[in-house]
Amino acid sequence: MRLATFNVESLDLPPRAKLPIEVRAEALRPVLARLDADILCLQEVNGQHVPDRPERVLLALDRVLEGTPYATYERISTSGPDGLGVADVHNLVTLSRFPIRSRREVFHDLVPQPLYRMVTADPRPSEPEPVTFDRPLLAADIELPSGQLLTVINVHLRAPLAAAISGQKLSAFVWRTVGGWAEGYFLASMRRAGQALELRLLLEELFAADPHRLIAVAGDFNAEDYDTALRIAIGAEEDTGNGALSARSLVLLDRAIPADRRWSILHHGRPQMLDHILVSRSLYGHVREIEVHNETLGDELVGFGKGSPSPGSYHAPVVVELAL
Template sequence: MKVRLATFNLENLDSGPKASAPVEARFSVLRPQLARLNADVLCFQEVNAQRILSAEPRSLDALNQLLADSPYQNFHRLGTAHDDGSLLDKHNLVIISRWPFLERRQIKEELLEPPLYQTRVEPDAGAKAVGWDRPLLAGLIEFPTMQRLWVVNLHLRAPLAAALPGEKSGSFSWNSVSGWAEGFFLASMKRNGQALEARLFVEEVLSADPDALVAVCGDLNAESEEVPLRILRADLDDTGNGALSGKVLTPLERVLPDWRRFSVIHAGRKTMLDHILASRNLLNAFSTIEVHNEALGDELSAYACVGQSPESYHAPLVAEFDILDAD
């Protein structure tokens, strides 16, 4: 049985007055991209929630409209939420699947306690927890073949310096190099900590079932050789222990030629920030991967020059697997 698994950062999908571009203009660009993916399971990042009436709870109205009258309309769905079940205002994670979910996990600072850090600019405030920006979302799917797949949807923090009291003069400008450097250090703690918690969840799954099929998908805001990806991959070159080979996650884009291996263009530099990583047994079922980056624009140039752009400046990825019947 062929299964197509995709990931796509929709880049602040929203509707109403806060939307970055008219919603119908965004839909006219995004709908053909979703159709081309022809996915059975799809991980979305940056899905904003809307409140249609002030007295009503927020809903994923923009996403509902995007998927309406498409093959994805009736897919099963998981999404991130607060403890009380209400949706996050911004940057929800969503997984949709042709097949039902047997289990849902939303994890944030549960498997790993955030590190404590005392900032230089507030020496009397004491050490405070450096937590992650977002949770991870995981869903367990059972295929008609009786095989099961854990899909982990992950959106790591961008490598932008975290704000510090009194150190910024604007959204992207700092009062001192030392302030920026400390903010950048804090941001790296947040990004690497969240990657570590995702790796700990994968460890939990593979320790319970060494033959489990696991995919970690999403906008990881890092290239394959950067620290967050090395934490997630756990290559034997890093662990130095051949007995741990079953715990390795492999970035599937490795099979792409260099000239196709990018999902974002920033100031003319092509980089692979979006990934699908597969566990050993899932890798054995892997056949192909596509990155739909042919029409991708430069995000930095667009922010400066294009008003109300309907594009996402992340290219979607889709991988295909041949899933065999369970023994």
């Protein structure tokens, strides 16, 4: 059985998309075919309006998956405002060849919005304001052919880009002061770490109900190995100092990939592994192989500088083979 994660980078239709969906589909379909995934976690799938329907739907994704095996898979996604349809941008979508028995979105259910009073904002707020995470976690219980349940949690943590601060930006990517940028970067880090904390608390709930639960967490963590967000999610024994808790820690599978191949994005010439699959100790015993398909990746900063988005994605998909 193969489980994969892939950030498809703002999959959308014109006019919001710079490229026709046919161009993107032609680039993405071979990538999806090579994954040959039974369960596929996607990030950054945008929603579209269709005539006579109030809610947004995943029309662009439907166009890409048309004619592929994934078109017949069961599907869940994160929701739009008030639970209607899907969100405008950056939905999480989980596709499964096997039956999805339950789904759950977790969004400030376990971690309330932190309150923070900005110090560089102009004007400066008189009271602390809530800091809201960018998006939910998407959990699914999937019934495998053996009858076992596999819990798959699809994640997309906040990117390491400074959050907006009132009065501190001259344009979209130009800051007025270094202090303003620094506070924006701090806020982005708070959101990313907060999402990771909510993930860890969800895992604690799952392990409390079943210490031997089969769990996979897959997605774009926007964090490299040993960064704060991953350390919170993994809960390693060397961090807790308590060997009795080791059964609740997760295993970061891409540590098995050779160093020269271990990268899922290329940013300004620097390879980074930001997309990951983590598994519970019970599931770890079923792992046979992990791959990152990064052979065709270009440098995202070069593409951005030229104003020419990739028809595929600047993220490489990651796939694990499981003996289940």
